[in-house]
Amino acid sequence: MTRRVRKPGGLPRLFVAAVLITATLAGCTQKPALPRAVDTVDAFIRAVNAQNVQAVVATFASRDRRSWPAVRLRRLIGRSSFQGEIARFRMARTGSVPQAPDDQLRATKSPAITHAPYQITYWSRAAQRRVTLKGRLSVLFQGGRWSVGWSKSVLWPGVGAAVGWKVAYRWPRRASILDRQGRRLAVGSGSSRRYPFHASAGTTLGHIGALAKKDVQGEPGPGYVAGDLVGASGLEQGLESTLAGTPDSKLQIVGRHGRVLRTVGGKKGHPGHSVKTTLDMKVQAAAEAGYGTATGGAVVIDPRTGDLLAAVSSSPFDPNNYVGAAGVQPFNRALSGLYPPGSSMKVVTASAALDTGAVTPTTQLSGPKEFRGVRNFESESFRSLSFAQATEFSVNTAFAQVALKLGAGRLHHYADLFGFNRAPGLPLGAATSSFPMPQDESDLMWGAVGQAQDLASPLEMASVAATIANHGKRMDPRITLGTAPRGRQVVSRKTASEMTQLMELVVRGGTGTAANIPGVTVAGKTGTAEVDVNGVIKDHAWFVCFAPAQDPKVAVSVVVEYGGVGGKVAAPLARNILERVLPLVP
Numbered sequence: 001m002t003r004r005v006r007k008p009g010g011l012p013r014l015f016v017a018a019v020l021i022t023a024t025l026a027g028c029t030q031k032p033a034l035p036r037a038v039d040t041v042d043a044f045i046r047a048v049n050a051q052n053v054q055a056v057v058a059t060f061a062s063r064d065r066r067s068w069p070a071v072r073l074r075r076l077i078g079r080s081s082f083q084g085e086i087a088r089f090r091m092a093r094t095g096s097v098p099q100a101p102d103d104q105l106r107a108t109k110s111p112a113i114t115h116a117p118y119q120i121t122y123w124s125r126a127a128q129r130r131v132t133l134k135g136r137l138s139v140l141f142q143g144g145r146w147s148v149g150w151s152k153s154v155l156w157p158g159v160g161a162a163v164g165w166k167v168a169y170r171w172p173r174r175a176s177i178l179d180r181q182g183r184r185l186a187v188g189s190g191s192s193r194r195y196p197f198h199a200s201a202g203t204t205l206g207h208i209g210a211l212a213k214k215d216v217q218g219e220p221g222p223g224y225v226a227g228d229l230v231g232a233s234g235l236e237q238g239l240e241s242t243l244a245g246t247p248d249s250k251l252q253i254v255g256r257h258g259r260v261l262r263t264v265g266g267k268k269g270h271p272g273h274s275v276k277t278t279l280d281m282k283v284q285a286a287a288e289a290g291y292g293t294a295t296g297g298a299v300v301i302d303p304r305t306g307d308l309l310a311a312v313s314s315s316p317f318d319p320n321n322y323v324g325a326a327g328v329q330p331f332n333r334a335l336s337g338l339y340p341p342g343s344s345m346k347v348v349t350a351s352a353a354l355d356t357g358a359v360t361p362t363t364q365l366s367g368p369k370e371f372r373g374v375r376n377f378e379s380e381s382f383r384s385l386s387f388a389q390a391t392e393f394s395v396n397t398a399f400a401q402v403a404l405k406l407g408a409g410r411l412h413h414y415a416d417l418f419g420f421n422r423a424p425g426l427p428l429g430a431a432t433s434s435f436p437m438p439q440d441e442s443d444l445m446w447g448a449v450g451q452a453q454d455l456a457s458p459l460e461m462a463s464v465a466a467t468i469a470n471h472g473k474r475m476d477p478r479i480t481l482g483t484a485p486r487g488r489q490v491v492s493r494k495t496a497s498e499m500t501q502l503m504e505l506v507v508r509g510g511t512g513t514a515a516n517i518p519g520v521t522v523a524g525k526t527g528t529a530e531v532d533v534n535g536v537i538k539d540h541a542w543f544v545c546f547a548p549a550q551d552p553k554v555a556v557s558v559v560v561e562y563g564g565v566g567g568k569v570a571a572p573l574a575r576n577i578l579e580r581v582l583p584l585v586p
Contacts, residue, residue, distance in 0.1 A: 034105055037139045038097040040146040041116040044137070048091045051077070061140055061147040068150055080155065084165025084251060085125040085222055093118050097139065111142040113149075120157065125222060126167040126249040127265030133157045159262050161255040169223045169247040175272035177205060177235055177243070179279045180307075180481060186236065186319070190229050193323050199316035201284050203332040204479075206234020206428065207319035210326045223247045233329055235277065235479070236319075238427030245272035276481045278307035282584050287312050290577035296540075296560040297333035297458045298573070300581055303466035303546060303555045305485040306475030308426075309585070311335055311459070335430040338455040339559055342529030342566065343377070343394045343511075344542040345450030347464050348435075349403060350391055350502065351472075352414035355495040358405045361388040361502065371397035374445045377528050377565075391502040392510035394526055396449045403448035408438040411448060417474070417490040419463050420456070424477050433460035450527060458557045461544045466555035468503070468523070469546035472496035504549050507571075512543065514571035517579060521549040524574065526566035538562045543570035547578050553585045554578070 040059055047055035053070040060068060080086065095117035099105075105112055115136040122131045135157020138149035156162035174193065177186040185205055188194050193208050209232030216226050221241065224230065230244070231237035251265040283300055287310040291298045300310040311334035322328050331337070353359045367382030367390060369375065376396045382389070390398035403411060415421065415435035424430040433456040438444035446452035459477060467474040467490050475487035491499075503523035506512040511526040527542030541563035546555040556574050563569040 031102070031106075034102045034141075034144070035146055036097075037099045037114050037116070037141070037146045038093075040148060041093060041097055041118075041137060041139060044148045045091045045093055045118065053077070059148045060150050061142070064147075064150040076152065077155075080164055083167070084122070085167055085249075086165070087123045087125055089120060089122045091118060091120045094134065105141055111140045113141070114139050118157070120155065124167075124251050124265065126267060127251040128267045129265060131251065131264045133159065133264075156253050159253050162253045162261055163256055164254050166252045166254045166258060166260065167223075168250040168252060169225075170249075170269070171223070171228075171247040172245045172269060172271040174208075175243045175245070175274040177239070178274055178276045179281045179284075180276060180309075181280060181282075182276065183281050185277070185279070185281070191324055193229070193319075195319040197281055197284075198320060199318040200281065200288060201279060201311065202317035202319050203313045203315075203330045204234055204279070204311045204335070204428070205319055206236035206238075206330070207232055207317075207322040207325065207328065208236050209233075209322070209328060210324055212326060223249065229324055232325075233429075234319075234332070235275070235428050238429075239275050239480075242275055243272045246270045278302075278305075278309065278479050278481055279311075280309050280584070283581050284310040284312075286310075286580035286584060287577050290580045291558070291573055292576070294560045294563065294569075294573060296558070296563065297335075297337050298556065298558045298577060299334050299458045299462040300577065301462045301466045301477070301555045302585070303469035303475070303552050306463070306466070306478045306487065307481075307485070308459070308477055308479045309554065310581070313337075332429065333559075333561075334458045335424075335426070335428070336457065337559070338431050338433065338457055339540045339542075339561070340454055340529035340531060341450040341456040341461055342527030342540065342542050343396070343450055344461055344464075344525050344527030344544045344557075344566070345448070345454055345456070346391060346394065346399055346527075347468065347499065347503070347525050347544065348415055348418050348420075349399060349406070349411065349448040350387075351418075351468065351491045351495055351499050352411055353387070353402050353406050354498050355414070355491040356406065356410055358410075359387045359402055361386065361498055363387045365390055365395075365398040365401055367393075367395040367398045369397070371400050372445065373442055374400040374449070377530070388502055388505060391525075392505040394506075394511045399449050400445035403445050404441070406448075408444045411444065412437045414490070417488070418467060419460055419474060419477075424459060426477060426479050428479070430459060430477075431457045433457050450529060458559050461542065461559075462555050462557035465525075465544040465546050465557060466552075467491075468496050468499045469552035469555050470496075500549055503545070507545070511567040512545075512571045514567060515543060515545060515575045515578075517547070517575055520547055520578070520582065522547045522575070522578065523549040523552075524571065526571060528564075528566045531562075533562070539564050541566045541569035543567075543574040545574050545578070547582060554581055556581075 044059040097116040174189040213226035231240040246269040248269040298312040313333040317330040369381040420435040472491040524545030529540040541560040546552040
């Protein structure tokens, strides 16, 4: 009989094989681990912070994905951010996410649910400090996957029935507009806004009007709602942020129908600041009286500072009659009107020619009635005359010859220096005068005498005269005090002195004698600008000047629409303005 010998500590081979087979079978039937709820929560939070709405929606349960597609969710977040002035927000998980054992989840027939603690922090322009809200996310297990249970309230945890934001504003009293002497030009708030000087400088001051719904998301800025009374034209509009200040704000969470559920933050506003302008209402009234009932505009400037002392625009506008009015935009001819400057442009051309040495006052020229297509308007033909005489009698054909000597590039450069082709830089509507680069000889010659494509505002032409009056230094036009005047030398003092003498000749015995004032030396230049009106040629009448010529206090420009010859129509109006204004200016 044979005995099976077992080694010490060993097992029978058949027994070991059976154990190995059993273990292998058990391993083959073990089920894989189920997804973790925390991974779904973290994926949801990452997607929210990245504002990847497609990825956010991917974490939703199928029912929520159908009712909250990406486009709807994106709209909700965008609308909520706008309503709360939300600059940014960030979500974070604040604790662990409990999860039942896998066997229990598999055995449960109804959806399993767990919760993830989280917080969402908002940074809003309407709140001084960031706002943090805390809550719990519902996370459901069904069909072998975890999904986030979504509702609007996820954005506002801890506030039941929340559906959005609201910012409540409270505006301070609107500040006043003052003239340079401290006289109140605009006072009061809202519908009580008043303009004590009525139509005087009305188009310059502007008015306050109702903010249209379509403009709420644009200018003038945050804090405004449709129907608010805001600056709608003129200085009221240009100085809106300064005059209105900033409102107190309260950041609120709201439920349906805008019901306030909780105030979570706020910010203290700042009152507006009164603005002292460069306008002098005594000078303004005097200029308006001097201009009379003509159609057009006039500007009075202090040449030493560039300060706008008065701006006269026909068609009087009393802002008191338009408080709260919508769709009203008064036209300020003095600042925004653009007209061919005619021969008043010769101040620029002559200055450029003298400054570059293209001519001297004694340079001899001819002045035929017609020269290469250029015609004389206000003068007859001259067989021979000096450049000084060509300026005195405004001889177009002589200036055409000077323009050819000067050249397009240099003339365009000096026009730029005198303020053409760039915005005036005032806090209200003011047009940009233009002197395009001449394209050919005809453009150059006609542009030199203020025709071709030249366009200028009364403000620009007053600045041209003021530059000569200020020894060739152009001061930037200014309408608000509080900042230092800025300027740039445009032509030499010698050129400015020569131009002053030539402009004195214009008034003493040339085309501008109607601007003569006994006892006051006036330096000026006439302009008659041809325009085609439905096939009929009409003339805008211009006159630009400064006085007293040797110690200028003011520079003035006048334009009369379709008025006729500058020396006959505009020059007398300029004289009227000077006579009234000079005694008022120190």
